[in-house]
Amino acid sequence: MTGTDTPAHRAWLRDLRDAFVYPLTSNGRLLTTGIATGVTYVVLVLSTFPQFSVQVLTRDPTDLAYAVTALTREVYLGTGWLGIGLVAAYALLTGVAVTNAVALVRRARRTGASTLAGIVPGLLAAGCASCGAGVLGALGFVGAMAVLPFEGNLLRIGGIALLAIFLGRAGDPRTCSIDPT
Amino acid sequence: MEPEDNITRRRALLAGGGTIAFGGAVAYFASRSESDEQEYVPDTFHTSEKTTGFGVELAGRPIVGEPSAPVDVYYWTDYLCPFCKRFETETLPDVGRDYVDAGEARVITLSYPNIGEYSTPSAVWGRCVWEQVADNDPAAFWRWHGAAFDAQSESGHDWADEETFTSITEQTESVSVADVDACRQERGDAIRESIDTDAATAQSAGIRGTPGFVLYNRESDAAGKIVGAQPYDNFADALDRIREA
Numbered sequence: 001m002t003g004t005d006t007p008a009h010r011a012w013l014r015d016l017r018d019a020f021v022y023p024l025t026s027n028g029r030l031l032t033t034g035i036a037t038g039v040t041y042v043v044l045v046l047s048t049f050p051q052f053s054v055q056v057l058t059r060d061p062t063d064l065a066y067a068v069t070a071l072t073r074e075v076y077l078g079t080g081w082l083g084i085g086l087v088a089a090y091a092l093l094t095g096v097a098v099t100n101a102v103a104l105v106r107r108a109r110r111t112g113a114s115t116l117a118g119i120v121p122g123l124l125a126a127g128c129a130s131c132g133a134g135v136l137g138a139l140g141f142v143g144a145m146a147v148l149p150f151e152g153n154l155l156r157i158g159g160i161a162l163l164a165i166f167l168g169r170a171g172d173p174r175t176c177s178i179d180p181t
Numbered sequence: 182m183e184p185e186d187n188i189t190r191r192r193a194l195l196a197g198g199g200t201i202a203f204g205g206a207v208a209y210f211a212s213r214s215e216s217d218e219q220e221y222v223p224d225t226f227h228t229s230e231k232t233t234g235f236g237v238e239l240a241g242r243p244i245v246g247e248p249s250a251p252v253d254v255y256y257w258t259d260y261l262c263p264f265c266k267r268f269e270t271e272t273l274p275d276v277g278r279d280y281v282d283a284g285e286a287r288v289i290t291l292s293y294p295n296i297g298e299y300s301t302p303s304a305v306w307g308r309c310v311w312e313q314v315a316d317n318d319p320a321a322f323w324r325w326h327g328a329a330f331d332a333q334s335e336s337g338h339d340w341a342d343e344e345t346f347t348s349i350t351e352q353t354e355s356v357s358v359a360d361v362d363a364c365r366q367e368r369g370d371a372i373r374e375s376i377d378t379d380a381a382t383a384q385s386a387g388i389r390g391t392p393g394f395v396l397y398n399r400e401s402d403a404a405g406k407i408v409g410a411q412p413y414d415n416f417a418d419a420l421d422r423i424r425e426a
Contacts, residue, residue: 021188023196024188024192024193024196025188027192030192030195030196034199038203049390049408049409051389051390052264052408052409055407055408055411055415056409059415063412068210069210070264070409070410072207072210073211073213073263073267074263076212077335078296081211084207084208084211087207088203088204091203092200
C-alpha cells in the first residue's frame with residue numbers, strides 16, 4: 001500500500017462498513033452480536049485478575065455481577081478511560097466478528113474450506129492479542145498489566161487493529177470479496 | 182413479519198440504543214466510587230520477632246489484634262493498588278470489628294509491591310512509619326496507612342512520589358518526617374530485603390495479585406488462601422472455616 005487513498009484502502013473501508021452493517025440484517029444476527037459482545041466483555045474483564053475471578057465464581061456463581069463491576073472499576077483505575085474504552089470497543093468488535101464468522105463458516109461448509117481457513121487465524125490472533133495480559137496473569141506473572149507498554153493498552157490496540165483488519169478483509173459475509181487489481 | 186436480510190429502522194435503533202446502553206453501563210461502573218467508605222483503626226496492636234508456623238517473618242511488620250488470637254491473616258498489599266483500597270474501605274472495617282477486635286484473628290500487614298515504580302518505595306515508607314510508632318502510638322501507623330490509600334488518584338500511579346508520601350507523613354499526628362527519613366536512608370536496604378522476603382512468601386503461597394491473603398490456624402496448621410477484594414461474606418466464611426479446621 002503506497003498511500004492512504006489507494007483503491008485497496010477504499011475497498012477495505014467499504015468492506016469494513018459492510019461487515020458492521022451485516023448484524024443489522026436480521027433479529028437473530030443482532031441478538032448474536034449482542035450476546036457475543038456481552039460475553040466477550042465479561043471474559044475480558046474477568047481475565048484481568050483470573051485468580052480472583054475463579055475464587056469468587058466457584059464459591060458463588062451469582063457473584064458474577066460483583067466480580068464484573070469490581071474489575072470494571074479496577075481496569076478503569078489501572079488504565080484510565082482509554083483502557084476501559086478499548087476493552088468495551090474490543091468486545092463490540094468481537095460481537096460483530098463472531099456474527100460474521102458464523103455466516104462465513106456456514107458459507108464455507110457449502111463452498112469448501114478455503115474461507116474457513118482464512119478467518120480462523122484472524123480470530124485467534126485478535127483473541128490472543130487482547131486477552132494475552134489476562135493469560136499472563138493466569139500463568140502467574142503478577143503485575144503483568146503494569147509492566148506491559150502503556151499498562152496493556154498497546155496490546156489492546158493491537159487486538160482491535162487485528163480484528164478491524166479481519167473484518168475489513170472479510171466484508172459482508174454473504175458476498176465473496178474480489179480484490180481490486 | 183419484516184423481510185429477512187433487510188436493515189430496518191427498528192433494528193438500527195435497537196443496535197444504536199444497545200451500544201449506548203453498553204457503553205453507559207461500562208462508564209457507570211468504571212466511575213462509581215466506593216459508596217460506604219469507612220476507615221478502620223484497630224483497638225489492639227503488637228510486635229513480634231518470631232517466624233510463624235506458616236513461614237512468615239513477623240519482625241518489623243505491623244500486626245493488629247491480640248497475640249493470642251487463634252487465626253493469623255497474612256495480608257499482602259501495595260499502596261498503589263486500587264483493589265487493596267477497596268478491601269481497606271469496604272471489607273476490612275467489618276472483618277476488623279467482627280474478628281480482630283473480638284480476639285478471633287490478628288492481621289499481619291505484608292508488602293507485595295507489584296503495581297508501579299513507586300510500589301517498593303511506598304512500602305519502605307510504611308515500614309519506617311511503623312518502626313517509629315510501633316511502641317508508643319501504633320494507631321498512628323493505621324492513620325498513616327489509611328491516608329496513603331486515600332491519596333490514590335482516579336487516574337494512573339503518578340500521584341505516588343516522594344512529595345505525596347512526605348506530605349502524608351507530615352500530616353499524620355505523632356509521626357516525625359525526619360525520623361522516618363532517617364530510617365529510609367539508614368535502614369532502606371535491610372527493609373527492601375525484608376519486603377523481598379514478603380513477596381517471595383506470597384509467591385510460594387500461590388498469591389498472584391494484591392490484595393492477597395492467607396488465613397492460618399496456628400494451632401491446627403490449617404491454611405486457606407483468598408485473592409482480591411472479595412465481599413465480606415467470603416472472608417467471614419473462610420475465617421470461620423479456618424478457625425474450626
